Every structure is written in C-alpha cells, then in structure tokens.
Amino acid sequence: ARKFREDDLEVINTGIPKLNIEESADNPSGKTWAIMSKVPQFNEEGETIGVIGLAIDITKRRKIEQKLRESEENYKNISEEMEMILDNIPALIFYKDLDNNFIQVNKYLADAHNESKDVLKGKSLFELYPKEEAQAYWDDDLExxxxxxxxxxxVEPWETDQGKRWVNTSKIPIFDSNKNVIGILGTSTDITEKKLAEINLKQSEENYRQAFNRAEFYKDLFAHDINNILQSILTAADLNLMKLRKLEDSKDLLEINHSIKEQVNRGAKLVSNIRKLSLIEEQEIKLQPINFINVLKKSIKYVKxxxxxxxxxxxxxxxxxxPNINANEFLEDLFDNxxxxxxxxxxxxxxxxxxxxSKEKKTELNYVKMEFIDNGIGIIDERKSTIFQRGNTMPKERGGMGLGLSLVKKIVDLYNGHIWVENKIKDDHSKGSNFxxxxPEGGF
Known part of the structure; x- marks a missing residue:
C-alpha cells in the first residue's frame, strides 16, 4: 500500500503519468500481477488535484509465462540429458534427413570419423565416403x-583407417504427425570381436570334427589290432595247454598257462570296456541293481x-x-583298479x-558306503583334490591295467555316486590312504 501511495504522490507532484507499470502483490490467496497506469487529474486552473489509475489483472498470463519458461528449461535439460545418454552408448547413432544429411549424431560416430559432432551436422555421406560407398549407404536409407x-x-563390413571392421546396423523411418517419413534414425554396433570369434569357432569346430574322426579311427584301429594280438596269444596258449596236459610234473606250467589265458581274457575285456567308456558321453547306459558283494569278492580273488x-x-x-547298488559291468573294473x-x-x-x-544316508538319498583302507605310501593333501583328474598319475608309476583313477571317477559319476580320498590316520598321510x-542303493 505504501508503494502504491508513493507512486500516486509522485504522479501528483510531478504531473507526469506512469504508464504500463507491472506490479505484484501478495494476497492471502497467493501472488497476483497487474499492469498499472496512472495519470494526473487537473482542475480548471491546471492544478493537480488527484490521480486517475487503471489496473489490468495479468496473473493468469504471468503464470502461463512462468510455466512456459519452466517447460523450456525442462526441455533443455531433457535434451542435454538425452544427448549425454546417446554419447555414452557404445554404438554409432545418427539421425538423417531425406537429403542424406546428418541432423544429429552421437560422440561415437563423430569419433569414428575423427570429427566433432558440430562439424558432422549438416554434412552429407558423399562428403565423408567414396562415391560408390556413399551411394550404397544412401540407397539403403532410401529403401x-x-x-x-x-x-x-x-551385419555388414565397415572399412576404417584401422582396417576392416564388422557392424550390426539397424535403421528405422521417422514419421511426422501426418505419417509422412521425414528422416532416418540409425544405429551401428561394432561386432568385430564377435564376428571374429564366430569365424574362429567355425574353424575350431572343423578342427574338432577332424580330430574326433582321427580319434575314432585310431580307437577302432587299436581295438581291432589288439583283439587280433590277444586272439593269437589265446590260440597259442590253447595249443600249449593241450601239449602240457600230456607231460608229467607240469603243474606249474599249467598254472602259468592258465594265468596267460586269464590275462588275455581280461585284456579283451579291457578293450571292450574302453569302447563302452567312449560311449558314456554319447548315449545313455542303463544301470540295474547288482549284488556288489559278489563282484567285490571276484575282484579280491583276481588281485590276490x-x-x-x-x-x-x-x-x-x-x-x-x-542292499544292491545301481551299476553295470564297469563295477568290477572299478573295484579292480x-x-x-x-x-x-x-x-x-x-x-x-x-x-x-556300511549304509549311509546323505541329502535324503540312501547310499552304500565303501572304504578301502590301505597301508601304502599315502597321498599328500595338495594332491587329494586332483588325484582323480584326467592325466594325473601317482609318483613312481609301475604300470597297470590302463584304467586310471580318472576313469574310476568317470564310472562313479556314471553311477551318480561320490568318491574321495582321506588319510588312514588323521593329519599323517604317510601311514596310508582311505578311498x-x-x-546309490539299488534295492534288495
């Protein structure tokens, strides 16, 4: 009110009007704005006797203007945020008009051309690429x-200063409110590493296929030749046995001959099992309940x-x-080894x-637990976790059947079982091992 009174007195004292002055006032209902004009009022003698004022409420206009400024600021912030997001996407992103000119590009695309974004805006592809290459891109855009x-x-190749690269490109048309195409939005992602990996993978698959075929060939060749050798030994042993039966005091020789035949038979079985083991990962092998005690007794007799x-x-x-256990013919090889x-x-x-x-229950499953406790040289702790891995052998290897502990583990896994090794005496591996x-149980 004081401000209004001061303005009135100024007009009265000076005789000069104040026109189109924007004023604001705080009211209980909120802030209001008005356009104020004040002119002096004169009497017949020309003396100032008062003030004539006109106020136009512009509160609604001011609020609309404020919202418009806020909207413009928000749009500016959103635009800057969107530009920042696009600049940080690891892809080449562009927006082009129908005259083949860049309207907007992100930082990755600008960097790829060794230019700034501002320099690229408005440029045509014909200014950046050889004519034939630019025409091919433009034809694709027009499509x-x-x-x-x-x-x-x-997926298409992309020639760069650093050599040939591969990109995955997508382009979509941009429409106006009348559904007319006004531009093209495109993205290109560098997939060179992926493309090279695919090429290498195909080559690896081919190398693996060739290696697998060679392995199958050598496996069949080994099985065929070793069977022929074993059959020849068996035939010779049979002839030898016929002659030894006619001799006196031939008990020791007969025993040796029987041992030769048994080893030949076991060798033939080994070849058969190697063939079967090679199929474990290729096809399902059926298991059935087996009286493992009888198999164990047979293995004990064989070892002795x-x-x-x-x-x-x-x-x-x-x-x-x-109970019985679920197993197959590999169980005897498991115990033997x-x-x-x-x-x-x-x-x-x-x-x-x-x-x-003994019997043991673990994670709601019933198992037969077998502990093979020996008085051997033992296994140090560092090797206990690797003793069943392929290619891992005990020190001072003395030969054997060829079914190593890695294949023992493979058979146990086939049975859905578990195997590990402990010390016979806790904290002293040198006193022997406990395998x-x-x-899993297989019923009675």
Whole structure:
C-alpha cells in the first residue's frame, strides 16, 4: 500500500503519468500481477488535484509465462540429458534427413570419423565416403524411407583407417504427425570381436570334427589290432595247454598257462570296456541293481591271484542286510583298479587292505558306503583334490591295467555316486590312504 501511495504522490507532484507499470502483490490467496497506469487529474486552473489509475489483472498470463519458461528449461535439460545418454552408448547413432544429411549424431560416430559432432551436422555421406560407398549407404536409407519399414540387425563390413571392421546396423523411418517419413534414425554396433570369434569357432569346430574322426579311427584301429594280438596269444596258449596236459610234473606250467589265458581274457575285456567308456558321453547306459558283494569278492580273488608272489591281506567288514547298488559291468573294473592301486603303492612287505562297508544316508538319498583302507605310501593333501583328474598319475608309476583313477571317477559319476580320498590316520598321510566310495542303493 505504501508503494502504491508513493507512486500516486509522485504522479501528483510531478504531473507526469506512469504508464504500463507491472506490479505484484501478495494476497492471502497467493501472488497476483497487474499492469498499472496512472495519470494526473487537473482542475480548471491546471492544478493537480488527484490521480486517475487503471489496473489490468495479468496473473493468469504471468503464470502461463512462468510455466512456459519452466517447460523450456525442462526441455533443455531433457535434451542435454538425452544427448549425454546417446554419447555414452557404445554404438554409432545418427539421425538423417531425406537429403542424406546428418541432423544429429552421437560422440561415437563423430569419433569414428575423427570429427566433432558440430562439424558432422549438416554434412552429407558423399562428403565423408567414396562415391560408390556413399551411394550404397544412401540407397539403403532410401529403401527404408520409401518403404516406411525398418531394416534391423544387418551385419555388414565397415572399412576404417584401422582396417576392416564388422557392424550390426539397424535403421528405422521417422514419421511426422501426418505419417509422412521425414528422416532416418540409425544405429551401428561394432561386432568385430564377435564376428571374429564366430569365424574362429567355425574353424575350431572343423578342427574338432577332424580330430574326433582321427580319434575314432585310431580307437577302432587299436581295438581291432589288439583283439587280433590277444586272439593269437589265446590260440597259442590253447595249443600249449593241450601239449602240457600230456607231460608229467607240469603243474606249474599249467598254472602259468592258465594265468596267460586269464590275462588275455581280461585284456579283451579291457578293450571292450574302453569302447563302452567312449560311449558314456554319447548315449545313455542303463544301470540295474547288482549284488556288489559278489563282484567285490571276484575282484579280491583276481588281485590276490595277480600278485600271488606278494603277501596280501584283504579283510572285509560289512554290515548285515546290505542292499544292491545301481551299476553295470564297469563295477568290477572299478573295484579292480582301486585294489590294484592300493597294492601298487604300498612299499611294506605285507600289503594290508581293510574294506569297510556300511549304509549311509546323505541329502535324503540312501547310499552304500565303501572304504578301502590301505597301508601304502599315502597321498599328500595338495594332491587329494586332483588325484582323480584326467592325466594325473601317482609318483613312481609301475604300470597297470590302463584304467586310471580318472576313469574310476568317470564310472562313479556314471553311477551318480561320490568318491574321495582321506588319510588312514588323521593329519599323517604317510601311514596310508582311505578311498571312500558312496554308491546309490539299488534295492534288495
């Protein structure tokens, strides 16, 4: 009110009007704006006797103007944020008009051309590429523009100063409010590493196929030739056996001959199992309930006979009412190899193996637990986790059947079982090892 009164007095005292002055006022209902004009009022003698004022409420206009300024500021912020986002997308992004000129580009595209974004804006592809290459890009753009349909995920080569690259390009038409195409929005992603990886993968697949075919050839060749060799040995042993039966005091020779035949038969079985093992990962092998105790007894008998010149004591402690386990013909090879391993790596004159058999429940599944405890040289802790890996052999290798512990692990995995090795005496690996087997039950 004071401000208004001061303006009135100024007009009265000076006689000079104040026109189109914007004023604001704070009211209980909010701030208001008005355009004020004040002119002096004179009497007949020309003396100023008052003020004539006119006020036009412009509150609505001012609020509209304020919202417009806020909208412009928001648009500017959004535009800057969008530009920042596009600049940080790892792809070449552009917007072109129908005259083949760049309207907008992101930083990646500008960097690819060693130019700034401002320099590229308004430029035609014919100013950046050789004529034929630029024409090919332009023809592709026109196809999108005239057809009004996008072209997505087009893989194409891209020649750069650093050499040939590969990009995945997509282009979509931009429409105005009348559904007329007014430009082309495009993105190109550098997929050179992916493309090279695909090329290398195809080459690797071809190399693998050739290697696999060679492996199959050599496997079949080995199986064929070793079977022929074993058959020849078996035939010779049979002829030898016929002659030995006619001789006196031939007991030892007969035993040796029987041993030769048994080893030949086991060698033939080994070849058969190698063939079957090669199919484990190629086709499903059926399992069935097997009385594993009978198989274990057969393996114990075989090991003792194979090492009859050594002092071997194998003791079995088993619970009553043991179930069968789900297995197949590989089970005997599994037991043979574990027992032979215990004998081979025991330096004591007397080879002692204790086999403890019990039932165990683990993660709601019923297992048969078998512990093969020997008095051998043991296994250091660092090797316990790798002893079953392919290619891993015990020190001082002395030969064997060829079914290493890695294949033992493969058979156990086939049975959905578990195997690991512990010390016979805790914290002292040198006193012997305990190979622990968990094999799923297969009923009674």
């Amino acid at each position: 999108v523009a005239k057809g009004g349909k996008p072209k997505l995920n087009i 006979k194979s090492y009859k010149h050594q002092q071997i004591e194998i003791q079995v402690n088993q619970e009553d009412d043991l 574990i027992l032979i391993n215990a004998v081979k790596y025991t330096q004591n004159p007397k080879k002692e193996i204790l086999i403890k058999i 622990v087997l968990l094999l």
